[in-house]
Amino acid sequence: MGVEDQLRITNLTNLPEPIFQALTRNDYSRGNSNYSVTQLIDSPRVRILRKNHDEDITEDCADMLWSVLGTSVHKMFEQHSPDGHIVEERLFAQVDKWMISGAIDLQRSEDDGRVTLMDYKCTSAWSVIYGKKEWDKQLNFYAWLAERKPDVEVSALQIVAVLRDWQRKKAEMEASYPQAPIVIVDIPLWSKEERDQYVNERVALHTQADWQSFSGEELPPCTDDERWKKPNSYAIKKINQKRAIKLFDSKEDAEHHLATKYADSKEHEIETRLGEFVRCEANWCRVADWCSQHNQGV
Structure with missing residues (x-):
């Protein structure tokens, strides 16, 4: 401090x-x-x-x-x-x-x-x-x-x-x-x-x-690194269900798994799960309450 x-x-x-x-x-x-x-x-x-x-x-x-x-x-x-x-x-x-x-x-x-x-x-x-x-x-x-x-x-x-x-x-x-x-x-x-x-x-x-x-202009946004962003993940799941059958770190791996494991299925899909901005969302940033980038979900 x-x-x-x-x-x-x-x-x-x-x-x-x-x-x-x-x-x-x-x-x-x-x-x-x-x-x-x-x-x-x-x-x-x-x-x-x-x-x-x-x-x-x-x-x-x-x-x-x-x-x-x-x-x-x-x-x-x-x-x-x-x-x-x-x-x-x-x-x-x-x-x-x-x-x-x-x-x-x-x-x-x-x-x-x-x-x-x-x-x-x-x-x-x-x-x-x-x-x-x-x-x-x-x-x-x-x-x-x-x-x-x-x-x-x-x-x-x-x-x-x-x-x-x-x-x-x-x-x-x-x-x-x-x-x-x-x-x-x-x-x-x-x-x-x-x-x-x-x-x-x-x-x-x-x-x-x-x-x-x-000059009263909008401040430059924080980068993903500055917001401690976690990587996106890719979930294989049944359509209209929340629970993931399997999670992947890369979209390519998820697509390969879907194509090989559920090639003929019309009930399964890949859902992109956006990584959390840990600094902003886990109360690590003291100024998040006054940050337009955070409050507007940018």
Whole structure:
């Protein structure tokens, strides 16, 4: 939660005052910058709606638990800074007229003089198993920021993932499941040209969105990725019945199954089931109530 947020905080479960204060304390600052990296990699629509409705947003203190635990993990790790490591450094760079900032959790100097960037995440085992596109974007943006410093070359990117829902039994039974509650996830390092292009594209997109907001125009829509859209599925079912006989991830597989299994049937059909926009529909987005894209079902 940034310093610009002024959301109204409730205590619906009547937690004791010390716990309430611990959960709602906010020390975050993006420094003297216009945009933070975390804002730029996210939807400009979400950023602007949050700014416009910061006093209207309500959140219960109990829902802040995981964010606060993540902050606590960061602070615990940041207390240790052995030689060759830089911890929690906020960097700044200017693109066009905008000042950008980002806080890099850990920079480790390697034997060849280059640097590995690491970011701490308190997350789910599912995130490690399936990956998150946001991690790639965030750390490559950090690499771009780090290389604005003189004589810095980034050689590798890593996530230090603390898994809040890790289960030892699953680790013993499933080889694909994380084998420890803390794991290192290697993030692909983009080329310098790709990083430059991405940074400039994100700044341009957010700049244009700010102008659209100022002039009263419709904000740019969130992408499917920004809305955490689940893939569509394709159901083989009897006509006029809701229950699926079999579900497929691709339409081609569903068509093949229908043609081979029910070739002579006039009672079966393929129904396209649109994937859920998880961020919008599962109450993950704080500004969904004021979002025309969500409210109009676009």
